[in-house]
Amino acid sequence: MSAKLQQKEINNYYKMNVLKFGGTSVGSAERMKEVGKLILDGQQKIVVLSAMSGTTNTLVEISDYLYKQNIDGAIDVINSLEKKYLVVIKELFSTETYLEKGKALIKQHFDFLRSFASKTKIFTLFDEKIVLAEGELISTALVNDYLCETGIKSVLLPALDYMKTDKNNEPDMPFIEEHLGRILHDTKDAEIYITQGYICRNHYNEIDNLQRGGSDYTATIIGAAIHANEIQIWTDIDGMHNNDPRFVENTKPVTNLHFEEAAELAYFGAKILHPTCVLPAKQANIPVRLLNTMQPEAKGTLISTECRENTIEAVAAKDGITAIKIKSGRMLLAYGFMRKVFEIFERYQTAIDMITTSEVGVSVSIDNTKHLDEILNELKMFGTVTVDPDMVIICVVGDMNFENVGFQAKVINALKDIPIRMVSYGGSNYNISFLVKAEDKKKALNALSKHLF
Ligand code: ADP
Ligand code: ASP
Ligand code: MG
Numbered sequence: 001m002s003a004k005l006q007q008k009e010i011n012n013y014y015k016m017n018v019l020k021f022g023g024t025s026v027g028s029a030e031r032m033k034e035v036g037k038l039i040l041d042g043q044q045k046i047v048v049l050s051a052m053s054g055t056t057n058t059l060v061e062i063s064d065y066l067y068k069q070n071i072d073g074a075i076d077v078i079n080s081l082e083k084k085y086l087v088v089i090k091e092l093f094s095t096e097t098y099l100e101k102g103k104a105l106i107k108q109h110f111d112f113l114r115s116f117a118s119k120t121k122i123f124t125l126f127d128e129k130i131v132l133a134e135g136e137l138i139s140t141a142l143v144n145d146y147l148c149e150t151g152i153k154s155v156l157l158p159a160l161d162y163m164k165t166d167k168n169n170e171p172d173m174p175f176i177e178e179h180l181g182r183i184l185h186d187t188k189d190a191e192i193y194i195t196q197g198y199i200c201r202n203h204y205n206e207i208d209n210l211q212r213g214g215s216d217y218t219a220t221i222i223g224a225a226i227h228a229n230e231i232q233i234w235t236d237i238d239g240m241h242n243n244d245p246r247f248v249e250n251t252k253p254v255t256n257l258h259f260e261e262a263a264e265l266a267y268f269g270a271k272i273l274h275p276t277c278v279l280p281a282k283q284a285n286i287p288v289r290l291l292n293t294m295q296p297e298a299k300g301t302l303i304s305t306e307c308r309e310n311t312i313e314a315v316a317a318k319d320g321i322t323a324i325k326i327k328s329g330r331m332l333l334a335y336g337f338m339r340k341v342f343e344i345f346e347r348y349q350t351a352i353d354m355i356t357t358s359e360v361g362v363s364v365s366i367d368n369t370k371h372l373d374e375i376l377n378e379l380k381m382f383g384t385v386t387v388d389p390d391m392v393i394i395c396v397v398g399d400m401n402f403e404n405v406g407f408q409a410k411v412i413n414a415l416k417d418i419p420i421r422m423v424s425y426g427g428s429n430y431n432i433s434f435l436v437k438a439e440d441k442k443k444a445l446n447a448l449s450k451h452l453f
Contacts, residue, residue: 023053029091051135239301328383414451
């Protein structure tokens with residue numbers, strides 16, 4: 001039997017659920033204890049945890065001070081974060097032994113953070129990634145110790161031992177399957193596995209992360225790697241709402257979404273899901289359920305291959321978009337024009353989100369402006385280039401097969417008072433997207449809710 005086949009068997013053996021709890025869901029000792037209640041149903045499972053809410057932002061703040069060599073500023077923030085954790089452990093643990101263990105754990109992690117605060121050392125991007133990993137390392141150690149204190153056979157799965165990205169920054173699935181499979185095999189008797197969301201090692205084996213909000217991605221990657229029954233994303237809201245609750249009142253949860261619909265919503269700004277986390281679940285065809293820790297009985301949202309036909313499900317908005325228009329009189333005649341344009345973006349590793357074309361030009365939108373100047377310089381060879389910064393993509397998602405007539409008119413009608421820079425439809429059966437000015441975002445989201453739901 002080949003090594004690979006044996007590995008597949010190991011993986012298939014673990015038909016568990018993967019449950020991910022976000023920052024708010026582990027945001028206090030009380031919430032951690034609630035998580036303990038939610039996960040104990042006698043079924044073996046993998047539990048992915050985020051850092052306690054606010055921690056990753058604070059670690060970013062500490063890193064900013066360290067980049068600027070503001071050692072006193074960094075130390076102040078580190079010390080006040082440590083104080084918060086000392087309160088948490090007092091409330092979390094009930095025995096002297098675990099309280100002492102908790103104190104030692106906090107001291108160790110915060111001494112480590114303080115070790116970066118040195119006037120003689122330059123703080124690098126690599127250091128920042130190491131600092132950012134601390135949030136998840138602490139939260140998982142605390143919850144694991146809490147479960148052990150209450151007599152549960154809980155085992156920590158160290159994400160840095162199995163979660164890896166490849167040279168394209170994509171999950172290295174063969175590596176993950178093999179290493180996670182092996183750790184699970186070696187700790188078969190565990191009742192609960194606790195692991196860190198967000199953090200990973202990159203192609204060079206350095207500590208890295210899956211970008212902000214990446215714990216969702218950790219959960220779906222693990223789900224795909226172990227062929228889980230179901231992936232559950234537990235958060236602070238009862239599922240994917242039909243519009244962004246931060247900008248629109250009276251939004252409602254959507255009960256069912258197709259993988260494609262959820263992927264569009266996540267990518268185009270629905271913060272409840274990390275932008276690319278639907279993909280591993282979709283590829284492995286593992287249903288994803290979005291659930292509310294504060295309201296566990298609520299139905300939430302089920303993401304699977306099922307969807308409601310002929311229905312507009314939800315709206316999302318993606319900020320920080322720049323539109324670029326290239327007008328070229330020669331475009332119609334010049335085949336290969338598009339390729340040349342796209343090659344420029346590829347060379348500068350800049351992804352294009354939206355694209356619209358006409359006979360005289362092409363408009364694209366990007367969210368990464370790191371190489372904007374270089375890109376513009378090269379594009380100018382093809383014609384007149386105009387740039388519109390501070391734009392937002394508004395994405396309307398649902399079953400939008402072109403034969404279902406009428407929904408485009410409905411959507412356009414809802415936006416009749418808002419200037420629209422670009423429209424994109426037909427790329428998939430599941431979305432229609434608009435580019436509008438950032439200042440019109442709230443108005444557009446509200447108008448769509450009013451007319452569509
Ligand atoms: P967690 O810390 O659990 O990962 P997040 O803050 O990342 O939670 O995601 C949950 C938040 O996403 C909600 O509190 C809500 O404000 C926001 N959100 C944005 N768009 C949506 C949407 N369409 N449906 C539900 N929540 C959304
Ligand atoms: N803690 C990380 C963040 O705040 C990852 C996550 O919560 O998903 O971005
Ligand atoms: Mg999140």
